[in-house]
Amino acid sequence: MGSARMSNTPSGILFNSSDDTASINLPYVPARRVAYVDSSRGILILLMLAVHAASPCVDSIRGSIQGFWVFDIATKGFVMLAGFTFGIVYTEAHPPKFGKALRRCFELLVVMFCSNMLLTIARLALTDELGNAITWSWFLGLFTFQTEYNISGVLLPIALLLPLLFVVYDMERRWGMVTTLFVVILMLTACFAWAFAGPHNKMFAGVIDVGFAKGVGGFPVVPYMSYGILGFLTARIFGSANIQIAWPALATTIFIGLLLYAATIPHIVPLKLSSTDSLVIVSKYMKAEGMFLMILGVGMAASLLFPYAAQQNPINLLGYYGLFAFVIHRLIGHSTILIFHLHDGGYLVFIFQFTIILVLTYLACLLRTQVMSVDRFLSKLFL
Numbered sequence: 001m002g003s004a005r006m007s008n009t010p011s012g013i014l015f016n017s018s019d020d021t022a023s024i025n026l027p028y029v030p031a032r033r034v035a036y037v038d039s040s041r042g043i044l045i046l047l048m049l050a051v052h053a054a055s056p057c058v059d060s061i062r063g064s065i066q067g068f069w070v071f072d073i074a075t076k077g078f079v080m081l082a083g084f085t086f087g088i089v090y091t092e093a094h095p096p097k098f099g100k101a102l103r104r105c106f107e108l109l110v111v112m113f114c115s116n117m118l119l120t121i122a123r124l125a126l127t128d129e130l131g132n133a134i135t136w137s138w139f140l141g142l143f144t145f146q147t148e149y150n151i152s153g154v155l156l157p158i159a160l161l162l163p164l165l166f167v168v169y170d171m172e173r174r175w176g177m178v179t180t181l182f183v184v185i186l187m188l189t190a191c192f193a194w195a196f197a198g199p200h201n202k203m204f205a206g207v208i209d210v211g212f213a214k215g216v217g218g219f220p221v222v223p224y225m226s227y228g229i230l231g232f233l234t235a236r237i238f239g240s241a242n243i244q245i246a247w248p249a250l251a252t253t254i255f256i257g258l259l260l261y262a263a264t265i266p267h268i269v270p271l272k273l274s275s276t277d278s279l280v281i282v283s284k285y286m287k288a289e290g291m292f293l294m295i296l297g298v299g300m301a302a303s304l305l306f307p308y309a310a311q312q313n314p315i316n317l318l319g320y321y322g323l324f325a326f327v328i329h330r331l332i333g334h335s336t337i338l339i340f341h342l343h344d345g346g347y348l349v350f351i352f353q354f355t356i357i358l359v360l361t362y363l364a365c366l367l368r369t370q371v372m373s374v375d376r377f378l379s380k381l382f383l
Helices: 035-053 059-066 069-089 098-126 136-144 151-175 178-200 205-211 221-240 247-262 277-305 314-320 322-340 347-370 372-380
Strands: 004-006 022-024
Touching: 035 059, 035 069, 035 277, 035 314, 035 322, 035 347, 059 347, 069 151, 069 221, 069 277, 098 136, 098 151, 098 322, 151 178, 151 221, 178 221, 178 277, 205 221, 221 277, 247 277, 277 314, 314 322, 314 347, 322 347, 347 372
Parallel strands: none
Antiparallel strands: 004 022
């Protein structure tokens, strides 16, 4: 199996297939791969693992684990990181291609549809409802979003975000970074408009429901795409500030993130951010941005502390195969519940489930680095 190369520049941010400074044993490494972004994505995957590992626990324990404040960024951060990656990787020297963005959009929609179908069938099998639930109307409802979606629904705003980011990039190239800020404000304005008028509009109830309210799988499309645009804007700020990945930069990133997060806590800052609908929306985005910056800071630390070779760095490996890890950990979770008859468990069940999911997900990702035929097959499945 051929090896690829990764840069060992002072900033330490890019995998680069043409550099000869360090070896990384992976079957495929794109020309521009961002090390600390992979680490950050791996951290978000770990948070998702913890959230889903609590599924077979009793309600009180599941609620205490899944309601823990740090898990709030897991899915939002996944979308924000998609926008951030686009903004970091694509520059004047490496412009994006609209055809590639559309192709990836289509691939994500296919993964969303298929993974939701498989995970839903697995869940119905656990509750002995499979025979009665799977009908033609259920299948057609997957296309019209009338059938219930699970966490796979978060891939819809990410898929739609990619072609939008290409448009934003092209506008930014013509008129400057103010364009990105304008798009963020425009999408926030749409969220404000829905908060005030949307729930009372019966004419477009279905569109509003998917776009702003329940969304798909609990992820309203427009607000979550806004998180992605915010991630893109963050990347542009990083780029304009010429951020070098070193301890001072990551400490500053975490500190700013803490400040933004703290500003949304009424007991710390006497600002009534929850007093009106508009301020509630602003508070949500401030909180998300603060937590996202903290995740990026921790990702920077992981990329500095651990070896660059992905198979020696489990966090980086989970992030490198982020979409695959996103799908496979849910299949593993459902399988372990079915095999070991896990239900209404305590903290020991949570620890057991988390350990099993983490180890098997990591081993599945590691297998891709060792067996090229497996990696090629999964790549053909858009994973």
